[in-house]
Amino acid sequence: MSATTGRRVGRPRAVQRPDSGLAARDELLCAAAELFTLHGYAATTTRAVADRVGLRQATMYHYFSGKEDLLAELLESTVTPSLDLARRLLEDTSRSAEDRLRELCRSDVKLLCGGPYNLGALYLLPEVRAERFAVFHRNRAELKAAYGELLAGTEDCADLDGDALALRTDLVFGLIEGVILIHRSAPGRDVTVFAAATADAALRIAGTR
Missing domain, CATH: 1.10.357.10 (Tetracycline Repressor, domain 2)
Structure with a gap:
């Protein structure tokens, strides 16, 4: 997965977590990779992906339209x-x-x-x-x-x-x-x-x- 620099502003986190050094988009991809491989794609919800990095579900949709977008990018990587x-x-x-x-x-x-x-x-x-x-x-x-x-x-x-x-x-x-x-x-x-x-x-x- 390619890293991007900086975070998108104006998209507050639902839960504050330690800074990983990744942009929010890359954090979401890492969270999806973890959840898809450990718990399964069908069993993972977009809410679970957003929660994993402390973001609101609506914020996740600012970066990805849904699970298929996350999976597509992971596959292409x-x-x-x-x-x-x-x-x-x-x-x-x-x-x-x-x-x-x-x-x-x-x-x-x-x-x-x-x-x-x-x-x-x-x-x-x-x-x-x-x-x-x-x-x-x-x-x-x-x-x-x-x-x-x-x-x-x-x-x-x-x-x-x-x-x-x-x-x-x-x-x-x-x-x-x-x-x-x-x-x-x-x-x-x-x-x-x-x-x-x-x-x-x-x-x-x-x-x-």
């Missing part, structure tokens, strides 16, 4: 940084495709499993299939395509036909997103070690090890 990195890696022809693929895998796992809340678990919500989350799905599809393009540039995948490359891409991308479930069952695992091991496994699937 789990894919946009990886997509930005993937675009840069695709342009960086000075490095081997294998090295770039490894970096993307490692960074993506860190993003999905980093932070205090398992935001990747939000992918599993049935609500995410709604049209409201089309931007997230488009970005995710572009990210998957970038994985495929990097795979196609590796020595062992360069001669694969379209169907074979698509299968290899599905397997690698599925492994990366599969860390969501692994992380949920073992949240205490060192994320850096986990990311490196997952990247190594992804390259084995790709046939580059």
Whole structure:
């Protein structure tokens, strides 16, 4: 989640809480992340999100129109940084495709499993299939395509036909997103070690090890 500076004025808090150093909008996103992942999306109300940071519910609507807006932004925060990195890696022809693929895998796992809340678990919500989350799905599809393009540039995948490359891409991308479930069952695992091991496994699937 991107931090903004300063607080919006003229929106008093219902309850005074210690200053987190975050703008109200970012506090609301953090509260939503905590409540959605710990108590479930369906069970969390907008009032609960506002109460978590000491804001009135009406104040929350100054920043977000409802739970779907909060969820959409949280989902996009789990894919946009990886997509930005993937675009840069695709342009960086000075490095081997294998090295770039490894970096993307490692960074993506860190993003999905980093932070205090398992935001990747939000992918599993049935609500995410709604049209409201089309931007997230488009970005995710572009990210998957970038994985495929990097795979196609590796020595062992360069001669694969379209169907074979698509299968290899599905397997690698599925492994990366599969860390969501692994992380949920073992949240205490060192994320850096986990990311490196997952990247190594992804390259084995790709046939580059």
